[in-house]
Amino acid sequence: MSTYQIGVDEAGKGPVLGPMVAAAVRAEEGDLPGEVGDSKQLTAATRESIAAKLRDAPGVEVGVGVVTTDEIDDPETDMNSLTVTAQVRALGDVAADGDHALVDAGDVSESRFARRVQADVADAGTDTAGGVAIDVTAEHGADEASRLVGAASVVAKVERDSRIDALDEEYDGDIGSGYPSDPTTREFLADYVDRHGELPACARASWATCEDVLAAAEQADLGAF
Template sequence: MKVAGIDEAGKGPVIGPMCIGGVLTDEENLHSIKNLGVADSKKLSPKRREDLFLKIEKYASKTFVLEISPSQIDELRKIMTMNEITVMGFSKVLENLQPDTAYVDAADVKAERFGKKLTESYTVNVRKPLTVVSEHKADDKYPIVSAASIVAKVTRDRRIEELKKSIGKDFGSGYPSDRKTKDFLDNWVKENGSLPDFVRHSWKTAEQCLENK
């Protein structure tokens, strides 16, 4: 039986993509993933995440990351909520992996509702049965979801570092609560009169920067 774990990194930031990571393995190999020492990516150092990322790719049957850009998020938010965008993204990762069972970190206050919507979205596009286990803090409970969390987080971190190098500026984490990120956006708008394409224009933080201009 094929088992997958799915998790996202970057749902809330104002800068950069949302990355949805998926890890697929045979059921009998789940212990190998666990023995790597995987954990919720937020509890690991960047170096530890990078080390585990390489090991996960080696032991998993397949890994896949879907990146949803800021401009794609802005367009989609005109017709759906962020939770619905996340369901759509998780479904696309599942379509790529096509497991028999999927463990997912619920991106909805109601974990059961998230799992139901994900199952419905998947079965519309892939006409084969799928068991979805949707829980909050699944990246803490299930090593296969921890692995997906690491794959998603490492991919997003790499994109953020690439972005900082390309513009020659350090904007911090990219989250609205980060003072460094907020100051960067304020200064960018003052200098350029508009927001860059790597920012989610539909976020309140971004809109406020334009209003303050």
């Protein structure tokens, strides 16, 4: 049996659109689909197939934690803390006393990140299903080294992608991948600001990409006079 009962990872840390999503998968190694691996190395169709198998498998429990754009834009927090929050929310759905979780480290210090996740899961005063005593190990690149964390990375990516697809329909157009480097995403933001005079609600307003789009729109308005 695996040393770890739960694997945890997140998706959507860097995009300018949409939430960050974490997933926790509680399972024994033998219950994981054979094609499980790091989500970045798999096609979208393969990820969706794996995620469906994981949710349907009787020996597998899946938890999801979401951090909204409003939370990301809160000046009182930071992405390391929010990554802890997302992972803790996902763990709250599946963790049991005595479990040992392996999580993908969201901090330069693996040990510090592990301590923060473990403490928050144990804290019954959080807004998650806290109060569970578990051990947490954090490692950089855990999604590549561990099939359990790889399974969590797949679930997180599929859940995040489904939310981006929903936003695409909501805004009746192609919003792209949501990443700042995506020209389609940048064009969507610029066009939205041009038409509405403000950023869409799905945008992380505190991101430099959004600041650039707003500054460009302001310059264009000034140039019209």
